Amino acid sequence: MVRQMFRIVSLASVASAVVLMAWAAQSGSARAAGWIEKGIYLSGPNYDGDLPSCEAALGEITSRFESTQARFWNSNVQILGYERVREVAYSPWAKGTVPRRFCSAVADVSTGRKHVVNYYITEDGGMIGATWGVTYCVVGFDSNMVYSPACKMARP
Template identity: 30%
Template sequence: MTDFARPLLRSLCGAALALALALPAAAGEQPYFSWNGDPRVPECEAMSVQGAVIGHIAGADPVYSGGLKIREMHRITETGYKVDQPSPYARRYCEARAQMSDGRERRVYYAIMEHSGFVGVSWNLQACVAGVDPWRVYDANCRTVRPY
């Protein structure tokens, strides 16, 4: 590659990355970056959040989770929203009913956290399915991802 082509390729890659980050994930959704202002984190019902919860649970070690996966989420509600308590970053706490791969319905709790995404640019979450935390990673009854 010539010395002229390298800077041009870097510029094109940077522009493509910026464009990809600026485009919505799906039609009707907006990207959630910290410099956009309100809302600081997406709503509990957002499809991008539901997908992240399902992916988070699916990514758990099968030994830990018993191989359970979420098939569908419904009855989604926000249970809390905190800013400056104690962190300056926003946290939205949510609860939903999840239809699991074993046919049972279980409660799923999740916390959406500002500045927790890749290099702190966007949001991320932690999720816990009640009754499927044998090592108490999220404390008893998913307490660490709940607002109480």
């Protein structure tokens, strides 16, 4: 009984190794979808470019900024309001890329100072790609330097 189980497991291991090697050999170059991929709904990049205005993301930015400051930086800094909200660019890259609306605003922060906010709205960039998403950076509050220098990486 044990010998038979060992033989089945060994055979399954060899079969899966052969399948993986065949798949790896093909993945190095452009190839058509295989039978496994065709069994899953793959519609491709069907973007419609319908993104909300720059003002639509400000509530989300305010909420996430306050949450991030409190949770990770032990700070009670908040964004109180915005001024000079403007679009900087719309899908500035090659045709067929994910549509993005790049924006900029000046935020009134509870510290009494004004800070530039660079952000972009991405089509299908929200939770599980169900809606648009926003990525932002407040100049002077990029403590872990993700968008350094001075939030430049959040611009086009």
